[in-house]
Amino acid sequence: MATTPQNRRSARSPAPAALLQTAGARNKSNGASKTAPIAKPIKSGDKDAPLKEDIRLLGRLLGEVLRDQEGDAVFEVVETIRQTAVRFRRESDAKAGAELDQLLKKLTRDQTNSVVRAFSYFSHLANIAEDQHHNRRRRAHLLAGSAAQPSSVAYALSRLDDAGVSGANVRAFLQEALISPVLTAHPTEVQRKSILDAEREIARLLATRDQPLTPRELRSNTELLRARITTLWQTRMLRYTKLTVADEIENALSYYRITFLRELPALYDDVEAEIDAQFPSRARARSNAADLPAFLQMGSWIGGDRDGNPNVNADTMQHALKRQSTTIFDFYLEEIHALGAELSISTLMVDASPALLALADRSPDASDHRSDEPYRRALIGIYARLAATARSLGVVNILRQEVGAAAHYGAPEECIAELQILAESLQANHGAALVKPRLAVLKRTVEIFGFHLATLDMRQSSDIHERVLAELFANAQVEGAYASLAEDKKIALLLSELGKPRLLHSPYLHYSDETNSELTILRTAREIRRRYGARAIRNYIISHTETVSDLLEVLLLQKETGLLHIEGNQLSELELMVIPLFETIPDLRLAAEIMREWMSLPQVARLIAKQGKLQEVMLGYSDSNKDGGFLTSNWELYKAENQLVELFNRIGVKLRLFHGRGGTVGRGGGPSYQAILAQPPGTVNGQIRLTEQGEIIASKFSNPEIGRRNLELLVAATLEASLMPQSTDAKEQRKLAEFEHVMEDLSERAYQAYRNLVYETPGFTDYFFAATPIAEIAQLNIGSRPASRKASRRIEDLRAIPWGFSWGQCRLLFPGWYGFGSAVAGWLEQSDSSKEKTRRLSTLRAMFKEWPFFAALLSNMDMVLSKTDLAVASRYAGLVADRKLRNAIFGRIVGEHERTSSILAQITGTKERLSGNPLLARSIKNRFAYLDPLNHLQVELLKRHRAIAAANRPPEERVQRGIHLTINGVAAGLRNTG
Template identity: 80%
Template sequence: MAKQPTPAIRTTPPVKSITPNKDAPLKEDIRLLGRLLGDVLREQEGDAVFEVVETIRQTSVRFRRESDPQAGAELDKMLKKLTRDQTNSVVRAFSYFSHLANIAEDQHHNRRRRAHVLAGSAPQPGSVAHALSKLDDAGVSGAAIRDFLKDALISPVLTAHPTEVQRKSILDAERDIARLLAERDQPHTPKELRDNAELLRGRIATLWQTRMLRYSKLTVADEIENALSYHRITFLRELPALYDDIDSEISTQFPTRSKAGSGASSASSPLSPYIQMGSWIGGDRDGNPNVNASTMQHALQRQSTTILDFYLDEVHALGAELSVSTLMVSVTPELLTLADASPDLSDHRSDEPYRRALIGIYARLAATARDLGATNILRQEVGSAAHYAAASEFTQELQIIEDSLMVNHGAALVKPRLSTLKRATEIFGFHLASLDMRQSSDVHESVLTELFAHARVTTTYNQLSEDQKIALLLSELSNPRPLYSPFISYSAQTESELSILRSAGLIRQRYGARAIRNYIISHTETVSDLLELLVLQQETGLLRLSAETDTSVNAELEVMVIPLFETIPDLRAAAAIMEQWMALPQVARLIAKQGHQQEVMLGYSDSNKDGGFLTSNWELYKAEIELVRVFNSAGVKLRLFHGRGGTVGRGGGPSYQAILAQPPGTVNGQIRLTEQGEIIASKFSNPEIGRRNLELLVAATLEAGLMPSAAVGKQAKKLTEFETLMDGLSERAYQAYRNLVYETPGFTDYFFQATPIAEIAELNIGSRPASRKSTRRIEDLRAIPWGFSWGQCRLLLPGWYGFGSAISAWLNEGTAKDKTQKMATLRAMYKEWPFFATLLSNMDMVLSKTDLAVASRYAGLVTDRKLRNSIFKRIVEEHERTSSILSAITGAKDRLAGNPLLARSIKNRFAYLDPLNHLQVELIKRHRSITAAGRATEERVKRGIHLSINGVAAGLRNTG
């Protein structure tokens, strides 16, 4: 935010693809946005506020980039002297700069990818073209790749969590800014560039005048609408287009696939819809009392309306485009039949069968939309028509149009819109995204305890041993009589849970079987936890048994029962539980009915909070290996659902590397993973960035699933040695982490005082509470705000703590020669083992974002000086150990040496984050001193804290 009252307007577009400094355009964009923000600040708040902000900015830059200690003291003094109104203006200014810097960086990523393509560079890692080349070099055939994708399922699952700090209004304005910034890369006249800059200024002014925070609690309905916005922006168009691109890449890389009748074109042998969207928003009720049967129904109704609106728009546009006349070309009999069924009887279109057919399709879509709850169809259909019973009928009618064009000189008319629309129908159906259901196992137990008691089966179900529970539940599954009676009064919880399951069946009938097909059980600890859900499904019609003697032979299970293993003990027990589960004859038959496939979800968040960064990652890795073993033995295909969060501590980090680092045999073309909180905005608010992130998932799945395993012979022996060593290191790290977090007296008090966790809990940023129970115990705190809080105070402790202690303890056992040999082993692990390399890469990123000087200011919020000094000292010592050992293993003295662009980005951001962190500490001090005195905190103080939380989250990006 420079002092010039007007921005330096670029009058001629730079030749960005050949500039000597490839990052110069990024700097130019950031400078432009910063100048425009400064202009808006001066216009909206006046010269005095502008001067205050600009002075703080210059001082912060001098302090951070020039390591000027005097500048640090000046900055501290300036920030403490700010009035309340000035404080909020400064916080907003620096917060918005972080947002604008994010936009510029995303645009630069797009720019650099285009530059690589234009320069004819080799395909980049993470692209499907690169993955196909690797597979080709490894001897994998095109036929094998197509067979692999026929059975594949790659599913990003959008979830709403209480660290999503962005309002939709802010996101909408930022998307406009991103679009306008991207336009500047195209050739323009000087006037066009000036006009563009004025439009940018206007959108930045809109941001400044838009309320950044919510004043009311976010509802589940709000979260549903937020998620739908990403479908409209990115998924609806980019996913079908990505399929076309991948099909084209396969055809280019493996041209021989057209031989032997395998299909000469993508149109004749399309890839199956192997990327499908999922959602938890409206179906995840674990710890969220606001989710019930109504929210599930609302979620599907809104999803269906969204996709049908899209279809209606596309069919209308297609009708305008396909003005093909039978006076010019022929059409197929099937197309004529479809046209004749249309309610359009206009003489003007008597020779235009494609238009008549599409008018009929539009009418059927409109009727379908109304049946599924739409109330506002913008364009009235020509006449009435029967609704579609299923999305497949819509797809078939589009196929009739495509087939007619293909055989009547109309192939060139298929690609622009028709083929991608047809592909969209296969991906999204009438449901848009599969809605997962989730509930905690203890709720299921409570419901069944009540049902069994009223049915006089047993009054003490929850007190039975595990073997007794299994025997009783299996007996119930062979008993056709219901447990529930409409003539008995049940608790509100039992009525609600049964109502939800009944609604799931109705939703599947209404919107299609893919609308709801998964049910995740949180806190799965025993086989009975899984069997309980089968009994509840049987009770509500989702599991139907035949009347034959062997009642499970013809059983039909509508919704897959999926265990979620979260804590360290749960992960260690996962394989044994699944082995016992799949060995039950009744269950084995149900699994056979679902294609000999079973999904297992692994929780990255709670395992990290439970055992720390190193142990969590290692226990997840081991659990996956054991699951592969027991699933192979049972002849069942394993699909893993990775519950990854935004922060590295919660399984975050680059998805491409994370998938490639999975143990052999765990990615067999079947993978689901959560996309959470503000990470959804980061990945999918820009269509081009969103498409790239979707492509990364496909590329990684292809490589991980099809590349021949290198772990044979000596390499397999070395891998075993690495894994044995990791066991020991993990145990040491676990002890170090648990000792600090769970065994240090007063640590809970330190955490609640040295981080803004209490203030985060007050934010209107999610529909669920920050804690599962009304306690201050770390065990009961949700893992998401736990990690988010450590990010705000710039320690990011869940992403590294315990690693340094574990490695240093192991290295120091033995002689100096032993230490040298051990370090050589660690370096070999880093170079040769993707799991360990990814672990260290993610930790490197986290450490690059930590700042002990800033964190010390938060530590100063702890009122007990002795407690503050002792705990912070331990954290600092562990940080120094971890940083030193990481450098020794990787050979890189500086953080992010292998990713200089990210390193520069983080370094540049720190100068703008420092004022936000400093002000956040000062505001928290004011807030807590006022509340401690029993007075109500001024709204401006709370607003300032919450604004700073937003700004820091935007600056760090992956903090949720």
């Protein structure tokens, strides 16, 4: 509803006990309105009391902003909708449901958008408050001297120490380890950078309130919070133009500036300190810098992942590296400048090492004023060399001009060596205290990030490689029908061609745009490695790997573009590791056999030996789930990992698994710590990469302290999973074998139940497209990648990400639980007697208590079920016009939900969802009263939108915008299941 200035002036009165309200003040000096009502008293000793107060404060301020911006009438509409939705939820009140329908239908277009934004922003603000509370509780534990918490490095080292693992073994392990979170852009990232920036400032202001503040400071803080919330309200939540790859790159880089550039080096220091504290007999004399290598490094797919994204090409790769390089050089230059201000040390006061004096003499700085300040002169020289290096790599707009010209660095190691000279001189001349605050951290930062910031992975689908090589073979008159050859003939041809020094490609022949593009991309990768260093690009991932020839094709393409080197007729060095991605259920079942054939090829074995006898394999969680369902996907991944470990151990090659986990449980999401510990023994072994996708990046890394904690848990889990001794007890091995046998049976039953509904039930696709906002998600400007691989409605062609995202929006979260209930019920009912049924149930309970894999699986499913809401989902089912189809399919889903919930309760011994995580349970319960209206509004808007389309009228922009706003709000409210 449009409001007049007078409306807005009159809306400045305090908000009633209403939406988002609502807060009782912390005390009289908290800057809140004295007339704001006090909500329920908080119990003394309630650890969540500060969280409740923060949510109330933010809610009250949002309510004030809403009234101020939109007027009393809109505010009252919002509150009436909230109260009615709460009645509908808590009391299953049919009358409330009818009232809600009427309320929503009567909303004007402007009112609808205002209501949606109000509830959406409350979800966002509640997330900020929860993150702050996690930080607060962690700090409280540290201040109280509490025992180390699980998922901390201190806890992991304590467990290792108790198990007899020495500090020397831990250090040796980290020398060879690689832990790499890989940021990816996917079409579930619904947040604009402008919104993220405003929310980060709100988080900072909220954290400040935990400090002792004077009444004036507290009042000022409250005013700033209200101002930032006003900024949110007046900022466009949605993109009106399609997100580009360049936009995705910038979004990702913001997390480096906020979190990674400072928190990652700081984490290394924490790990060093914890090792020394846990193993004091092994503690080293602390020197200028710790000796841990860069075992934790960042990766990225943004700008290099071409699979299904026609917008990624050679130019986006170059742009990605240029922007990454600019980001890291901006940071280095700023830090060097700050160091120059700090290290004002004079040789009139203290000596300096000959090496430092020589470094200072090479500086372009010839000022007499600094003739006795060699550290400053040396840093001016380092600054000049860094600036020259940045310019050579395409960085422009360097803010501070260097004093004079200097030669650029050939590699990061040269810069590290010069920083080491400064550190050693300080150490030797009474300046050790000056090393750690900034110099040692900067040196560590260069070791971690180099001149490239993050390793950019390349990914493309195997069918593209086949088409390109088919054209190359045909044009070179080597083989006119490569794609139709049998697999053994393909392998023979590829190996033969790999052994020849000549190239297939000719500059004098014409090739398709696709072939030219693919070859240009690989040549660009070679140039990027030359300019930015070998760590800039070092992996080539092959989607839909189904055969050995899929891998050999990428070897040959690298040979064609100078990335595979040959000496004589022998393959000598491979610049990009060829990494298969096994995604579907059939592919996972063939993974070990394909890798056995691949690594048994003599030519390949030589290349792997040159890679340090290391080979990476990527496993896809999303597509395997869409293909076979939650239970079968997890089980086939588990089996594939076990088979790969056995194979790699047998042939003496180290396995590095790359886990393509999504944000939702249906795509392999869930708590990372538990997920890593639940991996089969031997699968981590100090080598692990995993994707961080879509909205989960913001959830984990937009707050620096939360980000550091998430990075720490990756290190802690990798240490535990890799170094904790594995039991060799024969009895336990037999029990594990029994558990695995049961899982095999359950998986097959779950697979049949899932496939029968999704792929074998007539009309299921029509139901899915009608009962979820999948079509509208595909239109939303939330990613540079299309929602489907092909222009079809086939579920097989739909990307797994929007598949899971859609089920989350309608609150069924179907991919995270469907099939489990049928599988277990069928297995139990197969029993010949009640005694046998009781024994089988006891086996499942033992699996839950004793097997980390099964415990993590049920824990994730429990969380998904806690966010599933059949009452809300039923309103989406009402969008299906065919009543018979609607009742049949929704009825089956409801039945499976009831079976799954009942079985889960029998196994875990509790009917309460999230009984082991009461904080999350309370969080979900509290936010649903504000999330439900968004779902109800989304249903109403979908009806309007589809009615307009059915009448062949042009779409109404405000209706579309309202749908997209609800998608944003629901995703924010559900967090890791959005």
